[in-house]
Amino acid sequence: MADTIGLGPDQIYRDNLESGEFKIQQCADCEKYVFYPRHLCPHCGSSSLLWKSASGRAQVYSTTVARRRPDRGGDYNVCIVELEEGPRMTSRVEGIDPDQVTIGMALRHAIADGGDAGPFIVFNPDNSGEA
Amino acid sequence: MRGKTAIVGAGLSEFGEVPGWGHFELMAQAVERALDDAGLKKNDIDGVFAALSPAGLVSATVSEYLGLHPKVLEGTMLGGSSFINFVQWAALALDAGLCEVALITYGSNARSGGRRPGGMVPTPYEAIYDMRLVNGYALAAARHMHQYGTTRVQLAEIAVAARGWAAKNPKAMVRDALSIDDVLSARMVSDPLTVSDCCLITDGAGALIMTRADRAKDFPNKPAYVLGVAADASHDQIAQMEDLTVTGAARSGPRAYEMAGMGPSDMDVLELYDAFTINTLLFLEDLGFCKKGEGGGFVEGGHIAPGGGLPVNTNGGGLSCVHPGMYGIFLLAEAVEQLRGTAGARQIDGAETALVHGNGGTLSTQVTAILGTENTL
Known part of the structure; x- marks a missing residue:
């Protein structure tokens, strides 16, 4: 049976990241996008969730500077990002000082190396000027 | 449910900085004071509603610590709101006759014990950040x-x-x-x-005793009815x-x-x-x-x-x-x-x-x- 059931959505998400792809789910029934990956659509309850490549475009919904002593790595950014497709995710913005991250800032995704925790999504400011 | 049950006993342990006391020791001190406040003995308790962070078999641990065999055990972990939530379920259990005297309790030595709050299971989509x-x-x-x-x-x-x-x-x-x-x-x-x-990070514990409203006036102190x-x-x-x-x-x-x-x-x-x-x-x-x-x-x-x-x-x-x-x-x-x-x-x-x-x-x-x-x- 395991062959026909396949892997769970969390593992599929992680495997996609390992392959360098940022994919999120879209519900085949209500057409809404879903993150984090689930077996049931949190909007309509459907189990027909399809994998779609995320555009990687996003904006900052809220942001904070997590203060940390310099000898423990210094301050870092924690934010909630709203993906162009709609869902939000916890993340961080890299490439600028954490206190320069502002709500509404346009972002592009990147895949970061989490070591043993595996790859994960971070964002950088989108300076391309494209909407 | 309105007015059918009441809080008839309340007790707080010493709190703030209380070095040398464990979670359940502080809790037992609060329970002792709540029982005194209500004029009850510990064996009158037949419903235990308790939570601790991180979650364990907390209501069983409380029962063991106090030497109780309660008829109703509840320990739903909702974080800090758990104890307000227990009021709902204690009220229902009392009103349904499942128990007669409900104890709602919590204790922690988060300050002196050096354990920071937020001892919840981190979600993978947050922890990495x-x-x-x-x-x-x-x-x-x-x-x-x-x-x-x-x-x-x-x-x-x-x-x-x-x-x-x-x-x-x-x-x-x-x-x-x-x-x-x-x-x-x-x-x-x-x-x-x-x-x-x-907020502060302190030590401290609290305990409340709830009964049905029909007997709430039999206790020494003014009842606080659950409306x-x-x-x-x-x-x-x-x-x-x-x-x-x-x-x-x-x-x-x-x-x-x-x-x-x-x-x-x-x-x-x-x-x-x-x-x-x-x-x-x-x-x-x-x-x-x-x-x-x-x-x-x-x-x-x-x-x-x-x-x-x-x-x-x-x-x-x-x-x-x-x-x-x-x-x-x-x-x-x-x-x-x-x-x-x-x-x-x-x-x-x-x-x-x-x-x-x-x-x-x-x-x-x-x-x-x-x-x-x-x-x-």
Whole structure:
């Protein structure tokens, strides 16, 4: 049976990241996008969730500077990002000082190396000027 | 459910800094005091409602520690709001005749034991970003400031008001004067929240005894009747919260009011779960004391401080009185004191109704309870 059931959505998400792809789910029934990956659509309850490549475009919904002593790595950014497709995710913005991250800032995704925790999504400011 | 059960006993352990005492030792001290308060013996307890962070078989551990074989065991872990939630389930269990005397209890040596709060299971979609509990609340505060122009000074008003109440409570852990400038210039923890926008980390325990209303007057002290109680969950990880400026209190509150047959203007005293200053502001809005987005202006000028228009967090709150990881039981204990008229210098004259609002996780679980004196039945 395991062959026909396949892997769970969390593992599929992680495997996609390992392959360098940022994919999120879209519900085949209500057409809404879903993150984090689930077996049931949190909007309509459907189990027909399809994998779609995320555009990687996003904006900052809220942001904070997590203060940390310099000898423990210094301050870092924690934010909630709203993906162009709609869902939000916890993340961080890299490439600028954490206190320069502002709500509404346009972002592009990147895949970061989490070591043993595996790859994960971070964002950088989108300076391309494209909407 | 309205008026069918009551809190007839309440006890707090020594709290603040209590070195050399474990979670269950503090809890047992609170239970001892609650039983004394109610004039009951420990073997009268036949329902145990308890939670601890991190979760274990806590209600079984409490029963073992006290040497009880309760007929009803409940331990649903909702974070700090668990204890307001227990009021709902204890009321139902008592009303259904499943038990006669319900104990709701909590204890923690979070301060002296060196265990930081937030001992919940981290979700994989947050942990990788080193997301701490305070960061989630900071994100909510930042969003409220962005959306409604709320200021750090307005958030500081909430900390200053709590300290004003603490100054009137001889048991509050921190009672020295606090100014808005003090809050603003305190060490930043997670922008825009400084350490003075954050609750204390203390030791402490609380215990409450509940019975059916038909026997509530047989106990030595004035009962606090349960008039309404309702819960809501909007998310676990805060990135999944639909709107960071609207908590589940906007849903639990109206349902609790409906059960009580009352509204915000009927509330004499408010005990709101202030793990951070932003909590108080969000709950004042969501529970209908001001419009969404107007909480900042509402708290200005000492409006919720002693002598202001609306008494909020009269013990000094989690910000200045006590907060050992989970604070919910202390909200209830303060409401009971106010309704009995035994709160000393901080007593609200003629308090007949109290709104108690609990929060858990990262604004995740919200439980509202409305308590009242015999006159409100």
